[in-house]
Amino acid sequence: MNPQAMLEFARGPFFYASLLFMIFGLAYRLFTVISLGWSKDRVPDKGSKAGGVVMSFLKGILIWPFIPWVKNTFNRNPLIYIGGGLFHLALFVVIILGTPHMLVWKSLTGLHWATLPLPIVDWMAAVGIIAMILLLINRRINPVLKLISGPAEFLSWLFVFLPMVTGYMMTHHLWLPYENLYALHMLSVDVMMIWIPLSRISHFIFYFFARAIHGAEFGKRGVAV
Amino acid sequence: MTATKQAYDTLVHETGGWVASQLEACTRCGMCAEACHFYQATGNPEYSPVWKVELLRRAYEQRFTLVGGFKKMIGLEKEITDEDLKHWSELNYYACTVCNKCSMVCPMGIDLGSLLHGVRAGLAAAEVVPDDLMAAVNKQVEEGSPLGMTDSVWDQRLEWIADEWEEDIPRDVQGADTMVVFSSIEVMKFPTNVAAIAKILNKAGEKWTVSSKAREIVNFGFYQGDEKNTKMFLDRVLEGARDLGVKRIVVTECGHAYDALRWHGANWLPEANDFEIIHITGVLGELVGNGRIKLKPGAFDGNGTITFHDACKIQRKGGHIQEPRDILKVIAPNSFKEMTPNREEAICCGGGGGVIAIKAADPQRYAAFGLKIDQVNSVGAKTVTMTCSNCRLQFTDGVEHFKLDWKVTGLAQMVADSLVE
Numbered sequence: 001m002n003p004q005a006m007l008e009f010a011r012g013p014f015f016y017a018s019l020l021f022m023i024f025g026l027a028y029r030l031f032t033v034i035s036l037g038w039s040k041d042r043v044p045d046k047g048s049k050a051g052g053v054v055m056s057f058l059k060g061i062l063i064w065p066f067i068p069w070v071k072n073t074f075n076r077n078p079l080i081y082i083g084g085g086l087f088h089l090a091l092f093v094v095i096i097l098g099t100p101h102m103l104v105w106k107s108l109t110g111l112h113w114a115t116l117p118l119p120i121v122d123w124m125a126a127v128g129i130i131a132m133i134l135l136l137i138n139r140r141i142n143p144v145l146k147l148i149s150g151p152a153e154f155l156s157w158l159f160v161f162l163p164m165v166t167g168y169m170m171t172h173h174l175w176l177p178y179e180n181l182y183a184l185h186m187l188s189v190d191v192m193m194i195w196i197p198l199s200r201i202s203h204f205i206f207y208f209f210a211r212a213i214h215g216a217e218f219g220k221r222g223v224a225v
Numbered sequence: 226m227t228a229t230k231q232a233y234d235t236l237v238h239e240t241g242g243w244v245a246s247q248l249e250a251c252t253r254c255g256m257c258a259e260a261c262h263f264y265q266a267t268g269n270p271e272y273s274p275v276w277k278v279e280l281l282r283r284a285y286e287q288r289f290t291l292v293g294g295f296k297k298m299i300g301l302e303k304e305i306t307d308e309d310l311k312h313w314s315e316l317n318y319y320a321c322t323v324c325n326k327c328s329m330v331c332p333m334g335i336d337l338g339s340l341l342h343g344v345r346a347g348l349a350a351a352e353v354v355p356d357d358l359m360a361a362v363n364k365q366v367e368e369g370s371p372l373g374m375t376d377s378v379w380d381q382r383l384e385w386i387a388d389e390w391e392e393d394i395p396r397d398v399q400g401a402d403t404m405v406v407f408s409s410i411e412v413m414k415f416p417t418n419v420a421a422i423a424k425i426l427n428k429a430g431e432k433w434t435v436s437s438k439a440r441e442i443v444n445f446g447f448y449q450g451d452e453k454n455t456k457m458f459l460d461r462v463l464e465g466a467r468d469l470g471v472k473r474i475v476v477t478e479c480g481h482a483y484d485a486l487r488w489h490g491a492n493w494l495p496e497a498n499d500f501e502i503i504h505i506t507g508v509l510g511e512l513v514g515n516g517r518i519k520l521k522p523g524a525f526d527g528n529g530t531i532t533f534h535d536a537c538k539i540q541r542k543g544g545h546i547q548e549p550r551d552i553l554k555v556i557a558p559n560s561f562k563e564m565t566p567n568r569e570e571a572i573c574c575g576g577g578g579g580v581i582a583i584k585a586a587d588p589q590r591y592a593a594f595g596l597k598i599d600q601v602n603s604v605g606a607k608t609v610t611m612t613c614s615n616c617r618l619q620f621t622d623g624v625e626h627f628k629l630d631w632k633v634t635g636l637a638q639m640v641a642d643s644l645v646e
Binding site (some may be wrong): 046067 | 243247250252253256260270271380487488542543565569570
């Protein structure tokens with residue numbers, strides 16, 4: 001298969017198949033979790049559950065990516081806080097605020113929005129890639145992470161790293177012809193989309209459950225989240 | 226293998242959507258380890274909270290998820306074995322106080338404390354609870370108290386306390402407003418605390434009583450993680466309250482008991498909602514706030530620095546964070562100094578969750594207390610006060626073990642000692 005045909009396949013049928021697999025896979029996961037049922041909480045509240053939930057999300061969104069050092073456990077493992085925060089920030093900037101990606105969203109949903117200039121997005125992409133490499137090294141060194149990491153954790157890392165690095169290479173026309181890089185980028189994205197519902201990358205869905213539960217639990221007790 | 230089967234079934238039973246969605250949110254980032262005082266003190270990676278809930282995760286994934294089932298089929302993931310249960314029993318009962326500090330650190334906000342309690346439920350079903358803890362549970366089932374506070378012992382002790390401190394302790398008063406349930410730790414080991422609480426309530430003119438039926442607030446079934454025992458002990462308290470027709474139940478200085486009764490009680494026994502359930506710290510705040518008792522300003526100034534230890538179940542999980550501070554700012558405005566971290570981010574004493582009742586867990590418990598020593602020393606405190614007698618037991622023991630020259634006391638006692646006569 002020549003690069004042109006490969007690209008057509010990767011951004012055509014394979015892309016849509018992977019996208020559908022991801023959407024239905026995540027919907028299935030969501031459905032199975034919800035169908036396990038929620039028992040009713042009969043305990044009277046002391047504070048406000050709703051207030052707790054709002055605080056929980058605000059803190060979740062603000063602290064980790066932007067001001068992780070306010071956490072009192074920050075000094076015990078700064079790399080994981082800074083690396084993890086910057087990686088997610090970079091991901092958000094590149095996928096949502098990068099022009100080429102916004103155009104993909106537009107073609108899929110019809111929605112469009114203002115994007116950031118390429119140099120900023122490009123720098124953030126580099127930051128994200130470096131953060132990922134540091135986090136991988138940390139995962140191999142830190143005794144707790146060594147204990148809790150299995151093949152799935154490293155595959156998750158790989159399937160996220162490949163789209164990022166091929167995307168970066170594409171932008172800078174590094175080493176391979178542009179078309180080959182484009183094809184590789186799209187292929188790796190497709191593989192990632194298939195992997196997402198099978199793995200813990202799907203935490204971006206369950207994040208909303210966990211943080212809401214956290215906020216409600218602390219809010220109901222009248223404790224700052 | 227019956228033990229494993231029981232554990233597995235209970236773990237699966239514990240996993241409703243509430244638990245499952247949180248297990249699914251875990252990214253295995255390992256940050257929770259940095260919050261765990263047992264991991265910090267020992268460096269043992271198996272003490273990381275994420276690893277302690279591993280059994281619950283495995284049971285959930287193998288039973289409820291396609292990927293988990295597939296992994297089990299091809300041998301990528303092992304089934305839970307009897308050996309696993311014994312191993313995780315040590316991890317969870319020796320090196321976890323269910324203090325829930327880990328949930329403050331989790332970037333996903335997973336309420337790890339509840340999940341850890343779920344793991345205990347599985348271990349309890351498999352009957353792999355450490356012997357010492359089980360002995361205490363059985364004692365509470367049979368005698369009504371894990372510390373051997375039988376009917377007659379309770380009777381004699383209260384008689385003696387009332388006599389010694391010359392405080393009236395009303396017993397089994399029908400139609401009283403408030404029923405106070407002490408913990409056997411206080412009655413047996415910190416009688417001054419019982420006398421102090423009696424003095425405060427009498428001074429405030431509260432219509433209160435203790436109940437001979439509801440004489441023990443400690444709930445070792447909750448430590449164990451066994452629902453049946455937890456309910457039985459809760460029910461004894463509610464029965465006492467029902468018989469006397471009181472409006473509210475005051476839990477004294479026991480954190481786990483407060484957590485069980487206030488924040489879980491009504492979910493097990495809906496009739497718990499017939500009463501207002503409040504911790505003595507809340508009552509103290511209330512009485513000082515509305516002027517029913519008056520405190521001598523600065524009563525505790527001038528004897529070196531005083532610091533306050535936040536108990537995980539009363540402050541972080543109980544919400545009584547501000548009251549102790551408001552009180553200390555009155556009675557020790559110049560000598561009260563906060564440790565860091567504090568309030569809901571505080572570090573647990575290391576003795577909660579039943580850990581102090583398990584002799585074999587002494588090394589872990591003393592190691593965790595080391596963090597507390599550093600905290601207290603870094604503010605140069607000579608006195609440490611708190612609102613939980615389980616913490617106080619750990620502090621008293623730790624002070625003796627490490628030969629420290631601090632004074633360990635309770636907030637209620639300080640309040641009683643600074644009452645304006």
